[in-house]
Amino acid sequence: MRVVLRFTVGLMMGLFVLGISNAQNVEGFPSHKGRFNKAKPLSCGDKITSHAVLYSDLDCSDYSGGAALTLGEGASLNLNRKKVIGNYDINCIEITEDGAKVWNGIVTHCDNGIRVRSNRNKITDVKVSDSASRGIRIDKDENLLIKCLAAHSASQGIVIKGNDNKIFSCKVHDNCRDGIEIDEGAEGNLVFNNHVEDNGNPETCAYFPEEEYKPWNYAGIDVLAGSKNNKIKHNRAGCNLGCVGSDAFPCTAQERDFWDENVDDYGNCDSTNEWESNSIVCNNAVPECSPSPP
Numbered sequence: 001m002r003v004v005l006r007f008t009v010g011l012m013m014g015l016f017v018l019g020i021s022n023a024q025n026v027e028g029f030p031s032h033k034g035r036f037n038k039a040k041p042l043s044c045g046d047k048i049t050s051h052a053v054l055y056s057d058l059d060c061s062d063y064s065g066g067a068a069l070t071l072g073e074g075a076s077l078n079l080n081r082k083k084v085i086g087n088y089d090i091n092c093i094e095i096t097e098d099g100a101k102v103w104n105g106i107v108t109h110c111d112n113g114i115r116v117r118s119n120r121n122k123i124t125d126v127k128v129s130d131s132a133s134r135g136i137r138i139d140k141d142e143n144l145l146i147k148c149l150a151a152h153s154a155s156q157g158i159v160i161k162g163n164d165n166k167i168f169s170c171k172v173h174d175n176c177r178d179g180i181e182i183d184e185g186a187e188g189n190l191v192f193n194n195h196v197e198d199n200g201n202p203e204t205c206a207y208f209p210e211e212e213y214k215p216w217n218y219a220g221i222d223v224l225a226g227s228k229n230n231k232i233k234h235n236r237a238g239c240n241l242g243c244v245g246s247d248a249f250p251c252t253a254q255e256r257d258f259w260d261e262n263v264d265d266y267g268n269c270d271s272t273n274e275w276e277s278n279s280i281v282c283n284n285a286v287p288e289c290s291p292s293p294p
Helices: 002-021
Strands: 046-048 051-053 069-071 076-078 083-085 093-095 101-108 114-116 122-129 136-138 144-146 149-151 158-160 166-168 171-173 180-182 190-192 195-197 221-223 231-233 236-238 258-260 274-276
Touching: 046 051, 069 076, 093 101, 114 122
Parallel strands: 046 069, 051 076, 069 093, 076 101, 083 101, 093 114, 101 122, 114 136, 122 144, 122 149, 136 158, 144 166, 149 171, 158 180, 166 190, 171 195, 180 221, 190 231, 195 236, 221 258, 231 274
Antiparallel strands: none
């Protein structure tokens, strides 16, 4: 009898602990400090405030609210090798407060696949594809992006608008405009050991409205005018199409892998950014410069 009682108590305790460990926390569903509500699956429009796991693909193709998923302060989201699917009009994942983490999954068919509106967040091993705007957009500071993929976006694969962000070991390919763009005024960012190829590609843009593909100079990694103290090191780039013409802007297509738009009044390189040990598949030098677009 004692053996049976001990087994029963042990089984109940094991199930209790298992229930706690599988809890997903979204806003209104806390599971800490002694109170454990029943976990609910993630739904389109949820704000995650603690830890969440995506146990099945989240299809938000019919959702018309804000972001498909939003992460609050210190929240974490394990995509668990599953997909978040948008409808080209919504951002799929937005990080709105500091210190969040997202990892290990797929984000597709969004406006911006991932948009980072806060500081000191970490995104690891996320594959972002087929975005109507950017694959990954970083608006704020000190964020970390590691081993991600950004492909088949109507604009840039990755765009950095904040300061002191780090982009490590990502693969960026077949985006309509620049592969990785450091925006005007952005400072102190480190772009290190990334593989960037086949960007600025009209074949990719054929899937999007024609106005998305304007005739101008794109690049694998493009540092815009007014940015400074950025470090672009140990990246590999190739087959990024630099110049696509029109009747109003005639030019000859050429490969442009690394491009720094900080120039002096005579069009010469006047960059305060650091370019080091980047490798090119074809014949371009590092860095190259251009005037600002008309």
